[in-house]
Amino acid sequence: MKTKEEKRFQVFSHIVLLVFALFCMIPLVLLLMSSFEENSTLIREGYGFWPKAFSFEAYEYLFRHGGQIFTSYFVTFFVTVVGTAVSIVLTTMLAYPLSRDDLLGRKVLGFLVFFTMLFNGGLVPTYLIYTNTLHLKNTVWAVIVPRLLLGAYYVLLMKSFFTTSIPKAIIEAAKVDGAGEYRILVQVIVPMSKPIIATVLMLTAINYWNDWYNGFIYITTKTEYYTIQALLNRMLQDIQYLSNNAATMGNISESVSKIPSTSVRMAISVVGLLPILIVYPFVQNSFVKGITLGAVKG
Amino acid sequence: MLNTLAASENRKAGSVWRRLKFGIPLYTMMIPGFIYLFVNNYMPMAGLIVAFKQYDARKGIFGSDFIGFQNFKYLFATKDALVITRNTLLYNGVFIVLNTVLSIFIAILLSELFSVGARKLYQSVILLPFLISTVIAGYIVYGFLSADSGFINKSILPLLGIDDISWYNEPKYWPVIITLVYIWKNVGYNCIIYLSAIIGIDRQYYEAAALEGAGKVRQIFSITLPMIKSVTIMLILLAIGRIFYADFGLFYQVPMNSGALFPTTNVIDTYVYRSLIQIGNIGMSSAAGFYQSIVGLVLVSVSNLVIRRADPESALF
Numbered sequence A: 001m002k003t004k005e006e007k008r009f010q011v012f013s014h015i016v017l018l019v020f021a022l023f024c025m026i027p028l029v030l031l032l033m034s035s036f037e038e039n040s041t042l043i044r045e046g047y048g049f050w051p052k053a054f055s056f057e058a059y060e061y062l063f064r065h066g067g068q069i070f071t072s073y074f075v076t077f078f079v080t081v082v083g084t085a086v087s088i089v090l091t092t093m094l095a096y097p098l099s100r101d102d103l104l105g106r107k108v109l110g111f112l113v114f115f116t117m118l119f120n121g122g123l124v125p126t127y128l129i130y131t132n133t134l135h136l137k138n139t140v141w142a143v144i145v146p147r148l149l150l151g152a153y154y155v156l157l158m159k160s161f162f163t164t165s166i167p168k169a170i171i172e173a174a175k176v177d178g179a180g181e182y183r184i185l186v187q188v189i190v191p192m193s194k195p196i197i198a199t200v201l202m203l204t205a206i207n208y209w210n211d212w213y214n215g216f217i218y219i220t221t222k223t224e225y226y227t228i229q230a231l232l233n234r235m236l237q238d239i240q241y242l243s244n245n246a247a248t249m250g251n252i253s254e255s256v257s258k259i260p261s262t263s264v265r266m267a268i269s270v271v272g273l274l275p276i277l278i279v280y281p282f283v284q285n286s287f288v289k290g291i292t293l294g295a296v297k298g
Numbered sequence B: 001m002l003n004t005l006a007a008s009e010n011r012k013a014g015s016v017w018r019r020l021k022f023g024i025p026l027y028t029m030m031i032p033g034f035i036y037l038f039v040n041n042y043m044p045m046a047g048l049i050v051a052f053k054q055y056d057a058r059k060g061i062f063g064s065d066f067i068g069f070q071n072f073k074y075l076f077a078t079k080d081a082l083v084i085t086r087n088t089l090l091y092n093g094v095f096i097v098l099n100t101v102l103s104i105f106i107a108i109l110l111s112e113l114f115s116v117g118a119r120k121l122y123q124s125v126i127l128l129p130f131l132i133s134t135v136i137a138g139y140i141v142y143g144f145l146s147a148d149s150g151f152i153n154k155s156i157l158p159l160l161g162i163d164d165i166s167w168y169n170e171p172k173y174w175p176v177i178i179t180l181v182y183i184w185k186n187v188g189y190n191c192i193i194y195l196s197a198i199i200g201i202d203r204q205y206y207e208a209a210a211l212e213g214a215g216k217v218r219q220i221f222s223i224t225l226p227m228i229k230s231v232t233i234m235l236i237l238l239a240i241g242r243i244f245y246a247d248f249g250l251f252y253q254v255p256m257n258s259g260a261l262f263p264t265t266n267v268i269d270t271y272v273y274r275s276l277i278q279i280g281n282i283g284m285s286s287a288a289g290f291y292q293s294i295v296g297l298v299l300v301s302v303s304n305l306v307i308r309r310a311d312p313e314s315a316l317f
Helices: A004-034 A039-045 A057-065 A067-099 A106-118 A123-133 A150-165 A168-176 A181-192 A194-210 A213-218 A228-249 A252-258 A262-296 B002-052 B070-077 B080-112 B116-131 B134-145 B151-160 B171-199 B203-211 B216-227 B229-241 B248-252 B259-265 B268-279 B282-310
Strands: none
Touching: A004 A262, A004 B080, A004 B116, A004 B134, A004 B171, A004 B216, A039 A262, A057 A262, A067 A106, A067 A150, A067 A181, A067 A194, A067 A228, A067 A262, A067 B002, A106 A150, A106 B002, A106 B282, A123 A213, A123 B002, A123 B268, A123 B282, A150 A194, A150 A262, A150 B002, A168 A181, A181 A194, A181 B002, A194 A262, A213 A228, A228 A262, A228 B134, A262 B116, A262 B134, A262 B171, B002 B070, B002 B282, B070 B080, B070 B282, B080 B116, B080 B171, B080 B216, B080 B229, B080 B259, B080 B268, B116 B171, B134 B151, B134 B171, B134 B248, B171 B216, B171 B229, B171 B248, B171 B259, B203 B216, B216 B229, B229 B282, B248 B268, B268 B282
């Protein structure tokens, strides 16, 4: 039986949650709706929640003149796929030996991995090494390599899954059957660890897809290596540059109206966001699992 | 007797040797990962030493000449050092408090909903901003705040009869704006952690309390909050361990790198970036980076020490 108080509490909860959910959604609605606004109206009337002159202008423009956008889309896919694949292989190959309690030196090796989460050199030495020692600046590798083992966090996540969820007896049995360590990893461990691998895979893929930082720092001249995020970032800087100059010229509205395609920027954002929005409902559960697993330890 | 002793000694020595030998496939398996960690993590750690050097690109980090604390003297002589430290600490302090309170509050409301479907739906919606890149978040904020086409200036302020505000030139508004964006992006994430802790609480406690006549609010304060205390403390201490690090995108992309806003938006991370990439002052930026890395390490270690005292199970190391 539900008491009156419980019912009131339900109503209260729904109201508060609704308000907070709106707070989370409204900015996205503004982004989406502005991308359907006619460019000249957008400049005159400002960004809004309902297009006053509905048009696909921005998207048409993207498809007709979007050479750079297609390139960036392709680069983003390439980076996400290659980066995620290599990350998963590296992570698994590091996590599995660390999960084996018969491995001599396991504690020390594990700490060497873990320590990278506590302490890092930061931007300056990393940048100097990537640019001057490894010469990765302005190559596509600069947006892949820095994120391969994300702070070692996933290694530990996977390691703790292996230790807790894979019975030692199974590994022993495989050994008795004469399987080598690599075969055990591929044929026994990996098939048994699909949930954790799926979770790490997806978190890594989202990180690659959303990464703008490395493109921002390391890709300065080769626009053919811009990811979608790096491209968006560049365009944002361009608006800033143009409006700053307009301010000094004293006639803001006129100069800004000369910037073509204000709505195009919103359209590219939508296009950059779309894959995440499409995938999100399907991967949400393993994503949530990843977050809660991570919270259990570190 | 002696023989058996010698034999067991032998076995011991042999076992270390044997374990190493049988471990070879496992060790080789780890080689790629460790090469990566060496290049990507350990080399830059050693490279922190550049803060004590006069960096010369031709000589490299390790070949450049030592100049002692010169870079630090320059850094701490500027008022930037104080501003970026203050901003980083204040913002993160506010974030920790607000994020904890709001996440727990929302998580409790979610856990109390009768309808599981509604809970799932709310949860999906409030987690969504977490998946949006900071660049796109910056665009959205621009859509609201742009001086000449922003939603606020074009649609809200005229209704209230207030003149346009040049948001990207007025530092005083930004502590609020940055905090709102931070909450928008991050509360969903922490909320999920708290929610899973709350759902793990045995429902019998609540039933017993209800029989005793305890109302909802009383139940929350007497059961829910005490039961999630250890998760809460752990998350707070982890955040305190990271209090010297700011989210670069939040402080760079969202204010669109606007110079007028530096008094309230410049943090250690943006300062290091600007000194390194935009100004090219390797001395200053490496000194600031060193300062951040070392203080960061001290804070993580101290907060871990505190966690280990309070609850050895949840200590990091």
